[in-house]
Amino acid sequence: MNKQQILYVKVAVWVLALLPLARLFWLGFNDNLGANPVEFVEHSTGTWALVFLLITLSMTPIRLLTGQVWQIQLRRMLGLFMFFYACLHITTYVWLDFAFLWDELLIDVTKHPRILVGFAAFLLTIPLAVTSNSYMIKRLKTNWKKLHQLVYVIAILAVVHFLMLVKKDLTEPIYYAVALILLLGIRLYYKYQAHSKAILKAKAMLKT
Amino acid sequence: MIILSKSAINPTNIQPSEITSCEVFDNRRHFIKAAGFGLAAGSALLLSAKARAANVAGGALSNGTTEGDGRLLGRANASAKVDKLATKAGARIKINDYKKTAYGAGEKVTKYEDVTTYNNYYEFGTDKSDPAKYSSQFKSRPWTISIEGEVKKAKTISIDELMKLAPLEERIYRHRCVEAWSMVVPWVGLPLASLVKWAEPTGNAKFIEFISANDPQTMPGVRSPILDWPYTEGLRMDEANNPLTLLAVGLHGELLQNQNGAPVRLVMPWKYGFKGGKSIVKIRFVEKMPLTTWVKSGPNEYGFYANVNPNVDHPRWTQSSEKPIGVGLFGGRIKTKMFNGYTEQVGQMYAGMDLFNNF
Structure with missing residues (x-):
């Protein structure tokens, strides 16, 4: 894919990524967010943050499985959209849900593991978002890669946050958990493959 | 029954502007x-x-x-x-x-549309919108309720007979869910005490167990073992006889919709909503405290009493404040009150009890 085509794809992804937000505005203006609109917005933005996180994490498995590399260029933008929806999610929680009642918020975050886990995941996305620009990539060099491996921790925390949120029916969060396990599993499989190939190669070299 | 003064039963802090x-x-x-x-x-x-x-x-x-x-x-x-x-x-x-009562005078009731589309009724699905969507196959009439256990009148009565045990009355009650949201619902029903009196419990009756419908044919939720079906709830005898405790058969002046627990459900406004068993088929008078569905499912999260208590936190939801339904995106929250604001009517039943351990 050439530069021009990549640009078109980027614009398309950018527009598509804003559709979930546009939908919320549309429903909101038409008074169509249901009996508990705050909960609706909270769940919607949270779900989309998680979806973008999983899409971001699927760029490398696509490369491993198909050999295609162009999609890696979308990764930063997708990751930032994850951060964008996570910010909306937390804003909804602090503002619309808890109306800036800081004492209530403090209790909620510290006493409820599901909130604590989600909050930790959000905090960890901040350094990644801040260092997502080219300047920071150059400046941090090899440390950048190490830092951005935090995304795996964030993904696990986010899925656990969702699993803990449901009262009884785990069906929906389990879909996300399975998706994450698959995405991480593919990576581990290829890593293991490469590792054993390297060992075989080394052994062969020793024999000759 | 004690007729309560308007001020006594209306300690609300709900602003009219906050509620639809x-x-x-x-x-x-x-x-x-x-x-x-x-x-x-x-x-x-x-x-x-x-x-x-x-x-x-x-x-x-x-x-x-x-x-x-x-x-x-x-x-x-x-x-x-x-x-x-x-x-x-x-x-x-x-x-x-049905007669209007002073209960809830001055409260702004939650609109019909919200009360009938935002429901926790896992027999019809776990999403709040599921009960309204997936309860259409459920047949709430004709209906019978079997009265069993430690009573002189252990027999089955029809919903129409039940509705004649006492004059129907409208009670506007605040409804507080353990998930930290709340509504104000104009229920129509009769005091559970009138059924208890009619059934003539024996001296051994210390608790009442309420068993809900469990029909996989018409209730899609019970096809999966999310909870231990049938849904079972229970009350201590004094709680059952408390004048606030209502067997609701309607809301907003109409018979209950399936998603609200048609044809008859329990309402105890000082307890979390899950205590209110819906579509009741069996009422069993027993000597021992019944093991109720949510207690079975999570004994560290849900207690038998489940009284609304802002001082006892839940592992998942903050209980010191709540989100009123119907206030819109920017309506904020209100502080939750002890016994959901019904301390005057129910407080004495729990005098001397450790409410932290008996949550």
Whole structure:
């Protein structure tokens, strides 16, 4: 894919990524967010943050499985959209849900593991978002890669946050958990493959 | 029954501006429209019209008069007609004969649409919108309730007989869910105490167990083992006899919709909503504290008493404040009150009890 085509794809992804937000505005203006609109917005933005996180994490498995590399260029933008929806999610929680009642918020975050886990995941996305620009990539060099491996921790925390949120029916969060396990599993499989190939190669070299 | 003064039963801190205005007028208008259309087009059409409506008397059957905005149902066959109407999904059947009470005077009730579309009724699905969507196959009439256990009158009674045990009355109660949201619901029903009195419990009856319908054919939720079906709830005898405890058969002046627990459900406004068993089929008087569904499912999260208590936190939801339904995106939260604001009526039942351990 050439530069021009990549640009078109980027614009398309950018527009598509804003559709979930546009939908919320549309429903909101038409008074169509249901009996508990705050909960609706909270769940919607949270779900989309998680979806973008999983899409971001699927760029490398696509490369491993198909050999295609162009999609890696979308990764930063997708990751930032994850951060964008996570910010909306937390804003909804602090503002619309808890109306800036800081004492209530403090209790909620510290006493409820599901909130604590989600909050930790959000905090960890901040350094990644801040260092997502080219300047920071150059400046941090090899440390950048190490830092951005935090995304795996964030993904696990986010899925656990969702699993803990449901009262009884785990069906929906389990879909996300399975998706994450698959995405991480593919990576581990290829890593293991490469590792054993390297060992075989080394052994062969020793024999000759 | 003790008649409470307005101020005693209305310690609300809900601002009128925070709650959607009462939709009773609006409902009536819809109703008149539907009925008018029906009358013009003939009764057959009325029965098949989308917003089916009919006047029925609660408790005693209709005396044959109508307010002029609905169908006239005769004394003899009213019950059969109600049964027939109620089998139609979403039929809205008005209750004529119920008395207004001072309970909840001044409260702004949550609008009908919200009360009937935002429900926790896992027998029909775990999403709040599921019960309204997936309860249409459920048949709430004809209906019988089996009275069992430590009582002199261990027998089965029909919903119509139950509705005649005491005059129906409207009670506007605050409804607080353990998930930290709340509503104000104008229930129509009769005190559970009147059923207890009628059943004549023996000296061994210390608790009452309430068992809900469990029909995999018409309740999609019970096909999966999310909870240990049938849904079972329980009350201590004094709680059951408390004047606040209501066997609700209607809300907003109409018979209960399936998603709200038709044809009869429990309402204890000082307890978290899950205590209110819906679509009750069995009422069992027992000596030992019943093991209730949510206690079985998570004993560290849900207790037998489940009294609304802002000082005892839940592992998942903050209990010191709540989100009122109907206040919109920017309506904020309100502080939760001890016993949901009903301390005066129920506090003495728990005097001396450790409410932290007996949550």
